Amino acid sequence: MSALAYGIQLPVQSQSTIYAEPWEADAGPVDLVEIARAAERAGFDYIASCDHVAIPRRLAPAMSTIWYDPVATLAYLAGVTERVRLLSHVAVVGLRHPLISAKQYATLDHLSGGRLILGVGAGHVQEEFEVLGVDFERRGPVLDESIDALRAALGPDEFPEHHGKLYDFEGLGQRPRPAREHVPLWVGGSSPAAVRRAALKGDGWLPQGDPRDRLPAQIARIRHLREEASLQGPFVFGAITEPLYVGEPGWEVGRRTLTGAPDLLAESLRAYRAMGVDQIQVRFRCRDRIELIDQISQFGSEVGPLL
Template identity: 75%
Template structure:
């Protein structure tokens, strides 16, 4: 199920503000809020970003609240809000921990989001990693992978063209139950699978329309992509999978402040040449994150990337 332009390197972004892990959040985000999200979403829409993304955590245990923070906006509510102020950009859950709830609940939420947005949903899913969230909701943490596998299968049925879908699995089953509104996208919205463990790569290969790696460095990607394609071929799936990656932090131009040694900065030509290496590996979309000290600087960076870098990604 291809939704990205074939033969091109698309670019999207995880929204700031909506998740504030200390691993990546900028200082200005702590005082930001809904108005900032709206302006950044509108900028992404204006500057040709393929998607804006929002991640999910239900509740953060105290032991992780320091590094992760407790600021995690709900992806359905957030993306629905931003759907109303944008026109083109797609809306990605990166990722929804759909194994925490019955698939009919997720299907209702995300089908509605697809309908409200005019068919712009990308449902990104992942297994989750915070044990306490699963325990609080009565879901077995140790079996989260198997639960996710079945949930994806159930969601494919529930988000498909049938108003009264049918599914029978080991944990979930439904028939004779109708849900509307139906998704706008046919036969259903795309499902991209997140994660870089062997189980996650296998899940993306066998069940996903796309793959969202998590934390793979450049030198690791070719082997991961080769494994994914081999597993997909062995499963007899001919439909190509849309492969993504999270690029290094970016700063277009010569920064006059400390942006970190891993940040890819400099001239648009230099940045584009570096990012084209991903396309040569078989990557279809890169998720970009810009270093910034304010919302205005972030929007300026988005504009500079779209104007001066993006046109060179397919050179």
């Protein structure tokens, strides 16, 4: 069985009250740079950034309005790192014309030397869709066609072609091209529609909030759907772990947080690999940037080798 890869959703760049730590409110670019570099040094496979255009007032108390643009954020961090991959988790690509998204993400892949993983999702904030003139109720079909159009626009052809119900283009050149002929596309979401979309249109699946006991059935369904459709290529199954703290915290980290010695954490996390997961996304409880970087470093040196 191959090793379990691990990546991290960056703090600071999105600050929903579900997961943001208090210190992030006053953090900024310097913190992001130091954390991204720490993740790279610790052997993390990717760093990830979220996507929201604008948060309505009704949701601001829970979601906050701090959501950095993923293309700008990942491009900025690409310039201060060398190896770690760059994941949009997830880009709500249905909010934008596919040629606009393709131009942005192709440029990011080109500038970073082929480090992009394009994670996409349907979105959930109705007001965002309405203000941008996109049908919220049809966001699923919009995403389906957006994926098809992006596959064409991010492929090797300088003059991509797509003819669909929503988008129609040909004879329009876009350079620079991505650094690779195939940009990995992972689909986010855990609804039946999202799982089906991931199976049939994606190179990987990014679950959203599935607890451990739900993952085996979801993975089995994706495998079944891909077998039915005779899809044989490589596919990456992801999972978001419980919050982590390497060692004994000495402060209240929440009852769901996995804590303890590196070997005990590794033993718990290996259960994900046993159920068919290829990569885990981790988040650490921490009280400041220094503690977070220490957690990232300890995980990379003491937990990662045991996975």
